[in-house]
Amino acid sequence: xxxxxxxxxxxxxxxxxxxxxxxxxxxxxxSVSWYxxxxxxxxxxxxxYFSETQRNKGNFPxxxxxxxxxxxxxxxxxxxxxxxxxALYLCASSPRKGGGSQDEQYFxxxxxxxxx
Amino acid sequence: xxxxxxxxxxxxxxxxxxxTINCTYTATGYPSLFWYVQYPGEGxxxxxKATKADDKGSNKGFEATYRKxxxxxxxxxxxxxxxxxxxxxxxxxxxxxxxxxxxxGTGTRLTIIP
Numbered sequence: 262x263x264x265x266x267x268x269x270x271x272x273x274x275x276x277x278x279x280x281x282x283x284x285x286x287x288x289x290x291x292s293v294s295w296y297x298x299x300x301x302x303x304x305x306x307x308x309x310y311f312s313e314t315q316r317n318k319g320n321f322p323x324x325x326x327x328x329x330x331x332x333x334x335x336x337x338x339x340x341x342x343x344x345x346x347x348a349l350y351l352c353a354s355s356p357r358k359g360g361g362s363q364d365e366q367y368f369x370x371x372x373x374x375x376x377x
Numbered sequence: 378x379x380x381x382x383x384x385x386x387x388x389x390x391x392x393x394x395x396x397t398i399n400c401t402y403t404a405t406g407y408p409s410l411f412w413y414v415q416y417p418g419e420g421x422x423x424x425x426k427a428t429k430a431d432d433k434g435s436n437k438g439f440e441a442t443y444r445k446x447x448x449x450x451x452x453x454x455x456x457x458x459x460x461x462x463x464x465x466x467x468x469x470x471x472x473x474x475x476x477x478x479x480x481x482g483t484g485t486r487l488t489i490i491p
């Protein structure tokens with residue numbers, strides 16, 4: 262099976278712009294989660310989508326949003342970019358066959374966003 | 378809420394040395410515990426997991442035992458290699474009616490010297 266893919270891998274944007282990142286989960290996985298990784302804050306949970314519905318959300322401002330399509334692919338959008346949004350954005354997919362905390366999450370390589 | 382505490386890095390060891398990376402947690406509910414590894418320029422890979430007390434997760438020579446009494450999940454390897462150089466993250470999830478999310482520690486950077 263192909264792994265989780267994320268596009269683009271690298272992105273440079275200017276403050277005030279918006280950006281859309283894409284994630285394709287492993288085939289058959291219905292859950293997609295997004296994480297932000299920075300040197301200062303580490304790995305922080307952004308949100309999770311399951312069957313096109315946001316099921317869980319972390320403590321990020323409303324500038325961060327996402328969506329999931331019927332084929333389970335997901336996008337996240339960040340509007341009005343700030344310098345502090347520079348980070349590695351990781352997407353993870355999970356089968357979520359029966360719910361529960363034992364499901365493993367499989368991560369993509371990430372999108373490195375630099376805001377100047 | 379949930380939290381994970383890992384030993385501060387960076388950790389530098391010589392090849393074939395014994396490795397321990399400490400991880401302790403606090404959790405509401407009964408967590409599942411994970412170790413993830415991140416190699417330079419890559420995303421996270423699941424290294425091992427344990428889902429109940431006294432379970433031992435193992436993979437690629439790494440081991441970790443779920444210790445409920447000490448709320449710990451320390452990562453160990455008997456003989457490290459240069460290829461083990463990476464950042465290691467301890468993480469957990471707890472049951473939350475299908476709304477589980479991973480809570481990560483801060484990561485421990487490991488460098489192995491030949």
